[in-house]
Amino acid sequence: MPARFLVVLDADSTLLRNEVIELIADEAGRGADVAAATEAAMRGEVDFAESLRSRVSALKGVPLEAFTRVRARVEPTTGAAEFIGGVHARGGVVGVVSGGFHEVLDHIAPPLGVDRWRANRLGASDGALTGVVDGDIVDADGKAATLQEWALSLDLPLSRTIAVGDGANDLRMMRVAGLGVAFNAKPAVRDQANLVVEPVDLREILPLLPR
DSSP states (O other): OOOSEEEEEOTBTTTBSSOHHHHHHHTTTOHHHHHHHHHHHHTTSSOHHHHHHHHHHTTTTOBTTHHHHHHHHOOBOTTHHHHHHHHHHTTEEEEEEEEEEHHHHHHHHHHHTOOEEEEEOEEEETTEEEEEEOSSOOOHHHHHHHHHHHHHHTTOOGGGEEEEEOSGGGHHHHHHSSEEEEESOOHHHHHHSSEEEOSSOGGGGGGGSOO
16 A cells, blocks of 8 residues: 655654664763753754764763663653554554664664665774664755655655654655654754654644545
8 A cells, every 4th residue: 555644753762762873872971961962963053974973972882782771761752652553544654764773773773664764874893883874864965865765665755754853853854844853953944844752652643634
């Protein structure tokens, strides 16, 4: 059955309650510094890609075995599973495009019912992180391009897409989508979104879905 619409969510602080890079940084004893840098990037005060490279450099030396602890700390946002189930019940597809990392999202997305996802990958060698991003960075342009690519693959016009995000790096995909929803969002995102959802509960977005 053809998809009726596409919803693309950000991961950190949107689908997930956490900023995953901060949880990884905790393993290196650098959580507070990385949290401050993440906040600045989400407010749009610094270039996202440059900020991500700097924050990932702080993760150098974190053992890969630490991801078991990190993933155990990740919590889906309230209503995540019910929201995804509601999208599917209405014939929609759920995608997640993230400035975070496949190393966590690959384990979190399937149990929640996410249909497709894209994120950054962390470089690793000899059982530990190298402090670099492996491959192209999923930045604001990458998020917008991903939403467009997925809509095309589903034979959906952009008018049948919804983008949900919280940070400045979500704004471009929110602009290309048929509807851009600010969720748990920074002030700049709230000001530029089509709609703002106040409660941090993804079920609050269900009434916005096509019927």
